[in-house]
Amino acid sequence: MPKISASTVAEHRHAQHSALLAAAEQILLEHGVDAVTPGKVTSAAGLGRSTFYEYFPSRDDILVALARVAFEQWNAELQSATDAAPAGADRLRVYVEKTLAMTADGRHHLATALRDVDLSPKGREDIAALHDALAKPIMELMASLPFPTSPLSPMFVRGALGSGMTLVNHGVPAAQVASQLTPFILGGLEK
Numbered sequence: 001m002p003k004i005s006a007s008t009v010a011e012h013r014h015a016q017h018s019a020l021l022a023a024a025e026q027i028l029l030e031h032g033v034d035a036v037t038p039g040k041v042t043s044a045a046g047l048g049r050s051t052f053y054e055y056f057p058s059r060d061d062i063l064v065a066l067a068r069v070a071f072e073q074w075n076a077e078l079q080s081a082t083d084a085a086p087a088g089a090d091r092l093r094v095y096v097e098k099t100l101a102m103t104a105d106g107r108h109h110l111a112t113a114l115r116d117v118d119l120s121p122k123g124r125e126d127i128a129a130l131h132d133a134l135a136k137p138i139m140e141l142m143a144s145l146p147f148p149t150s151p152l153s154p155m156f157v158r159g160a161l162g163s164g165m166t167l168v169n170h171g172v173p174a175a176q177v178a179s180q181l182t183p184f185i186l187g188g189l190e191k
Contacts, residue, residue: 017055019045021069024062029109033117036063060123063114070110071130077102078137087144093182095141096161100174103165134158149189160185
């Protein structure tokens with residue numbers, strides 16, 4: 001039986017899984033998605049190559065897992081920030097500001113790197129489902145506004161926010177984008 005490096009097998013397996021994900025993320029961000037291979041990931045994690053397949057049946061699976069973790073962390077941080085704000089326009093303002101600040105500090109780089117990856121059909125479906133889940137918090141924000149909005153409003157907000165994120169990724173300060181984007185969104189929603 002192989003030695004484990006934790007007090008329980010479950011802790012050992014969690015540590016190995018986390019090490020593989022961390023190594024894959026580092027490789028992806030430093031060298032690009034094509035560099036994420038089972039051999040490079042396990043080498044960077046200090047694990048044997050066969051360990052990769054104990055946790056991830058394929059390269060696609062680790063890329064989808066990376067995306068899932070990134071989306072979960074992104075959503076949790078946004079949820080925490082918006083929950084602390086009063087419902088309505090303030091909550092939407094916080095959502096925009098936090099999204100742009102997180103983009104500025106680099107947390108969107110992983111999602112950007114995974115955007116154009118050639119994945120299996122199932123991998124593409126999994127990533128698309130994660131992107132679609134981003135609409136839910138925006139729909140909840142729309143429901144908290146003190147005026148009615150169109151059923152299409154969440155998509156318009158996502159589009160405007162995506163444009164703001166692009167500006168931030170191209171070097172425009174997040175605070176500057178937020179100061180103009182929030183009134184733009186709210187003004188459009190109130191009409």
